[in-house]
Amino acid sequence: MRTTIRLVAGSLSLGVVLVAGVAAAGPLDGPGAAKALACSACHGPGGQSPSNTMPIIAGIAPWYFKKAIEDYAGGRRPSPEMEPYAKYVIQAGVDDLAAYFTGQARQPTAMRPDAAAIERGRAASKQCAICHGESGRGDAAKGSPDLRGQPPGYLRHQMLLFKADRRNPADETLKALKALMKTVPDDQIGDLAAYYSSLR
Amino acid sequence: MTRLTRREFLRTSGTGAGLGLLAAAGVAGCAPAIKGDFAPKAGRRVVVIGGGWGGATAAKYVRLADPSIEVVLLEPNQQFVSCPFSNLVLSGVRSIDSLTFGYGGLRSHDVKVYHAAASAIEPDTRRVRVGEGYLEYDRLIVSPGVEFQWEQVDGLAEAQDRVLHAWKAGRQTVQLARQLEAMPDGGVFVLTVPPVAYRCPPGPYERACQVAWYLKTRKPKSKLVVLDANQNVVSKAALFRAAWKDYPNLEYRASNKVVKVDPSTREVTTDFGDRVKYDVVNLIPPQRAGTIAVQADLVGADKRWCEVDHVTYESVKHKNVHVVGDSTIGLPVPKSGNIANAMGKICAVAVVHLLNGKEVPSMAPGNTCYSWVNDREAIAVVNAYKIEGGKVVQIEQKLTPSQSAEWAQHADGWARSIWQDILA
Numbered sequence: 001m002r003t004t005i006r007l008v009a010g011s012l013s014l015g016v017v018l019v020a021g022v023a024a025a026g027p028l029d030g031p032g033a034a035k036a037l038a039c040s041a042c043h044g045p046g047g048q049s050p051s052n053t054m055p056i057i058a059g060i061a062p063w064y065f066k067k068a069i070e071d072y073a074g075g076r077r078p079s080p081e082m083e084p085y086a087k088y089v090i091q092a093g094v095d096d097l098a099a100y101f102t103g104q105a106r107q108p109t110a111m112r113p114d115a116a117a118i119e120r121g122r123a124a125s126k127q128c129a130i131c132h133g134e135s136g137r138g139d140a141a142k143g144s145p146d147l148r149g150q151p152p153g154y155l156r157h158q159m160l161l162f163k164a165d166r167r168n169p170a171d172e173t174l175k176a177l178k179a180l181m182k183t184v185p186d187d188q189i190g191d192l193a194a195y196y197s198s199l200r
Numbered sequence: 201m202t203r204l205t206r207r208e209f210l211r212t213s214g215t216g217a218g219l220g221l222l223a224a225a226g227v228a229g230c231a232p233a234i235k236g237d238f239a240p241k242a243g244r245r246v247v248v249i250g251g252g253w254g255g256a257t258a259a260k261y262v263r264l265a266d267p268s269i270e271v272v273l274l275e276p277n278q279q280f281v282s283c284p285f286s287n288l289v290l291s292g293v294r295s296i297d298s299l300t301f302g303y304g305g306l307r308s309h310d311v312k313v314y315h316a317a318a319s320a321i322e323p324d325t326r327r328v329r330v331g332e333g334y335l336e337y338d339r340l341i342v343s344p345g346v347e348f349q350w351e352q353v354d355g356l357a358e359a360q361d362r363v364l365h366a367w368k369a370g371r372q373t374v375q376l377a378r379q380l381e382a383m384p385d386g387g388v389f390v391l392t393v394p395p396v397a398y399r400c401p402p403g404p405y406e407r408a409c410q411v412a413w414y415l416k417t418r419k420p421k422s423k424l425v426v427l428d429a430n431q432n433v434v435s436k437a438a439l440f441r442a443a444w445k446d447y448p449n450l451e452y453r454a455s456n457k458v459v460k461v462d463p464s465t466r467e468v469t470t471d472f473g474d475r476v477k478y479d480v481v482n483l484i485p486p487q488r489a490g491t492i493a494v495q496a497d498l499v500g501a502d503k504r505w506c507e508v509d510h511v512t513y514e515s516v517k518h519k520n521v522h523v524v525g526d527s528t529i530g531l532p533v534p535k536s537g538n539i540a541n542a543m544g545k546i547c548a549v550a551v552v553h554l555l556n557g558k559e560v561p562s563m564a565p566g567n568t569c570y571s572w573v574n575d576r577e578a579i580a581v582v583n584a585y586k587i588e589g590g591k592v593v594q595i596e597q598k599l600t601p602s603q604s605a606e607w608a609q610h611a612d613g614w615a616r617s618i619w620q621d622i623l624a
Contacts, residue, residue, distance in 0.1 A: 037261075037545040038566040041538055041618045050620050053613030080598040081610065084584035085566060087595050091586045092563075153609065 032100025035092040038085070039101075046104040052111050052153030059106030061138070062098040064145045069094050077168050108149025113194035121195025124188050127180060128196075136199045143173065148199040156193035163189070234316070234333035244269050244555055247328050247337040249318045249492060251275030253283075253537040254525030255343030256306060257544030257622045258551075262341075263309040265552040272335060273306065274328070276317040277370075280623060283400065284537045285572075285615055286369035290377050291410040293575045299369060305624040321496035323518040339551045341513075342498065342506075343525040343544065344490025346399045346535075352486040354460040354469075362463040363483050367399065379480045380411065385419040387479035390468060392458040393428040394486040397505065399526045399535045402435035402581070404428075404484055406571035409440070411482075412447035413574045424450045425476060427468065429457035429486075435534070436571060436581055436599060443573035443603055458483065489527030498523055505529030510592045511562050512554065513547040522547050531565075531592045533585065538568045541618055562587040570611035578608035 036047070039057070043049050047057035057065065071077035072086035089097050128136075131144040138146040147155060161167035163181040168174055184192070248259040251273050259273040280301045288294040303313045320329040321342070327334045348365060350357040366376040383389060389411055393404040408426050415422040424447070431454055433440050444450050460469035461483055468476050468483070488494065488504035498506045498515050506523040507530045508515055513522040524547045525540035533539045542565030553560045564585035570578045579602075584595040600607050 034549050034561045034563055037549065037563065038542060040545070040621045041541055041566070042568060042614050044617050045621060049613075049617060051613035051616040053609050054617055080580060080600045081568060081582050084582045084596045084598050088564065088566060088584040088586065091584075091595060153613075157606070157609070 030096075030100060030103075031093070032096035032098075032103075035089075036097055036100045038088060038092075039097075042081075047101045048104070048107055049151060049154075050110065052109075052151045053157065055150055055154045056106060056109060057101045058104035060098075060101050061140060061146065062095075062102045063140055064138075065098040065101060066094055067143075069097075071168060076171065078166065106149065108200055109151040109197055111151050111153070111197060113152050113197060117191045117194035118198045119195075120188070121191035121193070121198075124184075124192055125195055128192065131177070132196075136196050147196040150197055152190075152193040152197040155196055156190055159184070159189045159193065160186070234331040236333055237336065238330070238333040239272065239312070239335055241270070241336045241338075244338050245336065246271050246339050246341060246551055246555075247335055248273045248341045248343065249321075249328065250343035250345060250490065250525070251277070251280060251303060251306075251313070252343060252345050252525065252540065253622060254540035254544040254547075255341065256280065256303070257541045258341045258343065258524060258548045259311045259313075260306055260309050260622070261545045261548035262552055263311055265549055266556065267310070269552065269555060270312070271310075272312045272314065272337075273303075274314050274316055274318045274330065274335075275303070276315060278315055279303075281369040281373075282537075282615070282619065283367075283369045283403075284570075285611075286366075286373050287403065287407045287410045288572055289369075289373050290366075290380060290407065291414040291575065292377070292381075293410070293572070296369070296374050301619060301623050303623070318492055321492065321498075321518075321521065323496070323521055326520060337520075338555060339520050339522065341522045341524060341544075341547055341551065342493060342496070342515075342527070343523070343540070344492045344527050346487040346489065346526050347491045347494070348485040349488055350485060353458060353483065355462055356483065356485060359461055359463045363461050363481055365484055366482060367403075367484050367487075376480075376482055380414060383419065383422065383480045386421040387419070387423075388477060389415065389422065389424045390476055390478035390481045390483075391424060391426050392468065392481070392483045393426065393430060393434075394484050395429040395457065396434055397529065397535060398484070398487045400537075401534050402440070402569065402571045405433055405435070405440045406573070407482070408450060408452070409443055409447070409571070409573045412444070412450040415449050416447060420449070422449065425478075426450065426452045427456040427458050427470060427476065428452065428454050431455050435569075436579055439579040439599060439603065440571075440573070443579070446574070489523075493523065493527050496521075498527075500529070502529075509590075511546075511587060511590060512550040512560055513543060514550075522551060532594050533565060533583070533592065534567060534569065536567055536569050538614075538618065539565050541622055542566055544622075562590075564592055568614055570607060570614060572608060572611065573603045576605050576608055577603045578611045579603045580607050580610070 042054050049056045069086045069089050072082040131142050136147045138144045246262050248255045259271050262271050282299040316330050318328045364372045364376045366372040412424045457471045458468045459471050500507050515521045524543035526535040546563045550560045567583040570580045572578045580600045583597045
């Protein structure tokens with residue numbers, strides 16, 4: 001690493017290439033667009049997160065957006081980052097923001113997990129399909145969100161939070177899911193994340 | 201989706217024909233000079249001074265909000281170097297090139313980027329002077345960042361590159377990393393923290409962590425002395441103090457304002473008259489708004505910072521001139537990159553609404569701020585705000601309960617997203 005610094009200092013650094021993703025953001029009209037500007041620092045323009053850790057919220061189902069915001073704001077889904085922002089969203093108008101993000105065309109994550117991990121994840125995904133469906137698209141009636149094309153790092157982290165009972169710790173409706181997650185080895189959690197992130 | 205190649209980057213970064221070349225030459229202080237109205241205004245135009253976190257964001261978002269408005273960005277530097285994460289260059293955890301970006305993304309939004317410095321603002325005629333020439337604007341967004349108050353520390357102005365601040369990421373960051381690397385084991389590294397207000401409140405303490413981590417792992421007989429002008433750690437105090445338990449090589453002295461530096465004797469002097477010897481010094485000077493803001497009379501009675509309307513970011517002193525980023529004061533927000541980015545977006549939307557004769561939406565910024573406490577763990581503070589009675593008011597502040605690799609992963613994700621939000 002120290003060598004890298006020396007090399008860079010002595011030459012013209014062209015720097016890092018950023019991939020533009022703003023075309024998806026669209027014009028800043030509608031009541032939610034301006035309010036959603038606070039979200040793009042982490043979730044990307046239009047909710048199209050470019051990173052491995054922040055979820056894509058473009059095209060999110062409105063019921064799931066609202067549940068997430070209410071859970072964060074109420075402290076039921078503990079997050080030092082999202083609790084304040086969820087309170088901002090409620091203050092600004094959760095329906096406006098839900099409508100804005102729902103209206104954004106979702107592009108799947110640019111992260112490309114290892115093909116072998118995807119295949120292992122596919123083989124291990126049968127039990128997940130009961131709630132999330134064969135396609136991973138989720139089911140509002142069961143309260144299960146669409147997992148397709150989310151960043152693998154985000155999916156893996158959420159599964160680990162479920163497994164450790166750190167996501168919605170007191171939520172009775174998630175008991176069965178958490179019991180299931182406890183039976184899944186950590187490396188298989190990575191495979192499942194790879195698989196669902198690869199779905200379109 | 202567009203991806204800039206090296207060739208495209210070079211083509212669009214000031215080596216092209218016409219004004220870009222003139223402007224680039226103007227930076228170096230040599231002919232050909234810019235003269236007269238060097239880019240006559242055809243339609244409505246927003247000029248942005250400063251292509252950092254606030255200005256670059258504002259330039260892009262004016263174009264996104266209304267593509268019929270021309271945007272001209274004046275930024276002397278050919279490249280954007282991120283201050284957030286630059287403390288990791290000192291510890292060798294990241295390279296400076298991983299924090300360095302071109303302005304090609306802004307050009308793809310038809311932002312006209314001139315690598316030139318604005319030399320004066322003429323609010324009455326709505327002109328910005330650049331060298332011997334000028335540009336006309338309908339609205340001006342000024343995002344000049346901070347300037348150092350060299351005169352506040354005796355000997356600092358004369359010391360020049362012998363005493364580094366490394367508080368504007370770039371050349372000095374790399375120089376300081378080299379000094380740290382070259383310091384003999386057993387040496388003393390002195391880091392000084394300026395009195396508030398200054399850019400990035402937790403920044404000096406994150407830097408202390410990175411330097412202490414580097415010394416602990418590479419030069420275990422060495423010591424870091426932090427001389428803080430403030431009475432306590434300014435930001436995330438409990439979390440930083442918890443992190444410092446891993447660094448017995450770190451000596452923190454509160455209420456120790458450095459008033460003098462002498463590179464010939466390698467010594468700093470505090471306002472109590474205490475002298476501290478150093479092998480390497482990193483003196484972060486006291487700060488004020490960028491020079492153009494002071495010259496243009498955008499600063500308040502303190503002669504340091506710019507007061508603005510909390511909804512439009514229009515200067516309280518000059519009409520049609522907006523100020524965003526670290527040079528502002530009066531909002532209950534920290535001088536952070538995330539806040540500058542948020543101000544840039546809100547101001548851009550406000551300016552577009554004003555130019556279109558529409559009511560400006562009331563939007564509050566948000567603050568997400570991560571600090572790395574070693575090579576793999578971070579802490580964070582997050583602030584949410586609302587607008588109440590035309591003023592920014594804090595809704596809530598949350599801190600991470602402890603340091604962990606989890607927050608560091610989030611920090612990486614945040615950086616990737618926000619750099620794109622600013623520049624891509």
